[in-house]
């Protein structure tokens with residue numbers, strides 16, 4: 212049975228209201244916050260004092276230019292609580308710390324082929340990277356208060372990685388438990404494409420649409436679906452597995468157990484093999500994050516006009532367009548954004564994807580679909596992860 216809201220709950224709610232107001236419009240005085248929130252000045256002053264003590268807010272020097280009694284502008288404290296984001300992907304791991312204002316304060320990426328490691332060793336290595344990045348941020352005066360882990364696979368609601376089609380052997384891995392125990396922090400775990408889509412929503416260049424699908428390509432292919440400014444997770448949290456939509460029923464077998472899935476036709480390794488950059492799949496760390504890696508070579512060849520590379524990218528774009536058109540016919544989303552490797556190769560992928568959408572989306576005449584490129588680069592997942600920690604802190608007041 213629901214209880215009436217007690218004094219404590221009301222106070223918590225009002226603290227969150229004030230904090231959100233400062234986050235959305237920094238540099239307001241107490242008086243301006245009272246006007247904006249509808250709370251009394253006395254209430255706002257008390258809450259602001261609490262938020263200053265909790266180091267969630269900071270106060271700037273009073274604005275002497277204004278008439279009458281100057282009010283001190285309030286901002287989120289950039290040197291207080293912070294969020295840690297971690298990404299465990301197929302061929303790299305990455306971690307970053309964001310301060311309350313959303314600035315990246317520490318970041319590291321490490322190339323590692325997790326297909327060649329046991330889950331225990333892979334998780335251990337990611338924890339050590341996360342600890343180093345946390346230490347960097349804390350040496351800079353921040354206090355990491357929580358972590359969120361993004362992983363290339365299906366995650367359940369208690370933070371267990373159920374299955375990662377591109378990481379054989381990584382099944383039922385308790386990532387949340389392992390990170391939580393080692394780092395002594397509250398930890399959440401999510402699919403990496405979901406976190407990248409949240410980063411797009413929160414940090415994308417304006418005007419950032421509130422309805423879009425972000426299609427991220429690495430070795431796997433994932434999609435994060437945002438509808439009306441909210442991440443759409445599906446009933447069990449498994450929505451967005453665009454990489455396992457079939458685009459060629461006679462195509463190569465996939466780690467998910469099926470064959471002809473999109474990521475086998477248009478994923479990073481399929482493109483590299485087809486372009487002749489590598490001879491076969493899975494033999495080297497081809498790393499999106501590697502500045503001199505195979506992906507950089509793919510980009511170089513495409514830019515130089517190499518015919519085989521252009522053909523490989525055109526074929527990948529066509530397969531992507533077929534899968535995305537099917538998705539749009541079912542879900543009706545007006546904007547497609549390319550992320551990760553696909554953003555880097557967007558120059559050659561947008562046209563073939565758009566051509567398929569123009570041919571296959573039944574509502575195209577009345578609701579044309581825009582195809583664009585995310586500007587967030589390969590940091591999207593870790594930034595989104597760290598930002599979920601920050602946002603939860605602000606929402607809870």
Ligand SMILES: [Zn+2]
Nearest residue numbers: 455465467472
């Ligand atoms: Zn598959």
